[in-house]
Amino acid sequence: MAHGEHKYQVSVQWTGNLGSGTSGYREYGRDHIVAAGSKPDIPGSSDAAFLGDARRWNPEDLLVASASACHQLWYLHLCSDAGIVVLSYRDNAEGTMLDSSEQGKFSQIVLRPHVVVQAGGDLERAAYLHHVAHEKCYIANSVNFPILCEPVIEADGV
Known part of the structure; x- marks a missing residue:
């Protein structure tokens, strides 16, 4: 694993000028595009409660998704190292x-991962590794509110 300083560069381009800029609170769109290098663009907006487009990603969605994805990636890494074969992982x-x-x-953010491990896998260890993943998660370590984890672990075929 690479240690040291890592930088992440993104571009957020507002595309919501409806003709008169921000001349009034209801006179502009909240749409924007999130871009990073050659990765696919993410269509963004504000939450619909704040006059945004509910079909587009909002910053709050992205924060929850970041916490979930970071935890998932650490968890899969730890399971791989521990010899626990994860067959599926879905977090709601x-x-x-x-x-x-x-x-x-x-x-707060509550993670609710549902994990299926290969039959014969150590379910107790698989559950414990969620605690370790939480301790290592870069996003969880960077926010000033709790991120809770309520995992469900089951063996394949059960």
Whole structure:
């Protein structure tokens, strides 16, 4: 694993000028494009509650997805090292944001991974590795609110 400093560069380009810029709160679109190098663009907007396009990714979606994906990637790595064969992994993660007139902030993210491991695998160890993955997750270590994990582990064929 590479250690040291890693930098991530993205471009966020607002595409929501409807003709009069930000002349009024309801006079502009919240649409934007998130780009990073040669990766596919991500169509973004604000949450529909804030006049955004519900069909596009919003920053809150992306934050929850980042926490979920980071945990998943660490978990798969740890299982591989431990000789636990993961056959499928799906997380139905949920973030809670508190919105006030002064500021909004996330109060928590709950990860709910459902993991199927190969029959005969160590289910207790597979469950424990979620704790280790959480400790190692770069996103969980970077936010100022709790990220909880409520995994379901089962053996293939059970």
